[in-house]
Amino acid sequence: MKRSLLVLMAVVLVTGAFVAIVGAETKSPAEYGNVVINAFSAKEGMAPVVFEHWFHRAKYSCRLCHVDIGFSLKADGTGIRAADNAKGLYCGVCHNGKMESAGKKVFAACGTDKNDKRCEKCHSQGKHVKQDYDFATYTAKFPKDQFGNGVNWEKAAEGGQIQLTDYIEGVSIKKPAQPVQKDFTIQPKSADKGEILFSHRKHLIWNGCEVCHPEIFKGGKRGSQQYSMNEIKNRKFCGVCHSSVAFPLDDCFRCHTKPVK
Numbered sequence: 001m002k003r004s005l006l007v008l009m010a011v012v013l014v015t016g017a018f019v020a021i022v023g024a025e026t027k028s029p030a031e032y033g034n035v036v037i038n039a040f041s042a043k044e045g046m047a048p049v050v051f052e053h054w055f056h057r058a059k060y061s062c063r064l065c066h067v068d069i070g071f072s073l074k075a076d077g078t079g080i081r082a083a084d085n086a087k088g089l090y091c092g093v094c095h096n097g098k099m100e101s102a103g104k105k106v107f108a109a110c111g112t113d114k115n116d117k118r119c120e121k122c123h124s125q126g127k128h129v130k131q132d133y134d135f136a137t138y139t140a141k142f143p144k145d146q147f148g149n150g151v152n153w154e155k156a157a158e159g160g161q162i163q164l165t166d167y168i169e170g171v172s173i174k175k176p177a178q179p180v181q182k183d184f185t186i187q188p189k190s191a192d193k194g195e196i197l198f199s200h201r202k203h204l205i206w207n208g209c210e211v212c213h214p215e216i217f218k219g220g221k222r223g224s225q226q227y228s229m230n231e232i233k234n235r236k237f238c239g240v241c242h243s244s245v246a247f248p249l250d251d252c253f254r255c256h257t258k259p260v261k
Contacts (some may be wrong), residue, residue, distance in 0.1 A: 030054065030135035032149035033245040036125060039076040046114060046126040053245050054149050055133055058156075059101065061166040062241075063208035068172045069093050073215070073240055082110035091122075093171055147250045154202055164205070178209060184222060187257060188231070195258035216240050 027034070033053035035259040041048045056065065061082040065071050069090060079089065085092035086109070094101075097108035107118060120129050135149070141164075143155035156162045167174070203212065216237060219225045225237075233238035233249060247254055 001165045021161065029149040029151075032248075033057070035075045037080065038125075039077060039079055041123060042080060044114070046119065047123040047127060049122045050124045051122075052131065054135060055138070057153060057245070058138070061164045061208070062206045063211050064166050067208065067210045068131065068168065073211075085109040088109070093156060093187070145247060145251075148247050154248075157205060166208075176258060178204060180204060188256065194253075194256040196255045197257045212228075 035051040035053055037049050037051060038048035055166070066073060070078065071090065080090045084090050085095065086208060088096060091109040093120055094106050095109035097105060099106045107121060109122065111118070123129070139149075139151050143152040143159060144150055145152040157164060166172075181200040183197055183199045183201070188194070188196060213220055217225050227237045231237055233243070235243045238255075239249070242249055
């Protein structure tokens with residue numbers, strides 16, 4: 001009886017831990033990639049901001065937001081304040097009530113009245129706020145994928161379903177096109193995994209060079225930076241993006257494309 005009780009307790013603990021882990025990482029397709037920003041909101045008596053990453057990546061390159069505009073790659077890493085947005089910085093670069101997207105004016109981000117209903121468009125955590133664009137409707141004709149939010153963004157860009165803006169006048173700097181390096185293979189440390197085929201071209205479309213180098217990958221020379229799968233799972237190196245916003249690590253064969261010989 002005592003032994004059975006101990007076994008039962010162990011099963012409950014393991015199951016609980018499993019649910020906690022899965023629950024922490026499992027999100028609906030519409031929520032995958034969303035970022036909760038709460039550096040100052042709660043302190044000011046407002047709901048945290050829920051940033052809909054999927055909608056913004058359907059319109060803008062990662063490089064534009066994370067390099068030209070200056071958003072950190074980590075939630076709350078930028079320290080965005082309403083006053084900054086009102087001055088035309090960060091969210092306020094686009095959300096100024098003047099910029100147009102797809103023939104519609106982009107709503108202004110921040111005013112001085114906290115009771116303005118417009119605030120709920122962003123400060124929406126824990127609230128049932130109807131957004132201007134519905135994920136399922138907007139992405140209905142996009143190429144599908146197994147993981148993440150179920151959209152193959154790479155194919156969507158190649159097929160013309162989305163067209164990425166990579167330049168904003170007065171914010172971005174005009175520069176010559178970057179030379180595209182050839183794809184190359186990376187040898188996995190585990191013998192049972194296929195070789196990794198890395199494409200600079202695909203990453204260049206979204207990130208340019210600056211998102212990855214030197215903040216994520218310090219060395220510009222192939223093989224100069226060593227890293228492990230455990231580090232990637234801990235959101236370092238490739239895991240900075242491929243754990244939260246880009247296709248997730250569940251999709252092994254998107255990277256390990258060359259079969260084991």
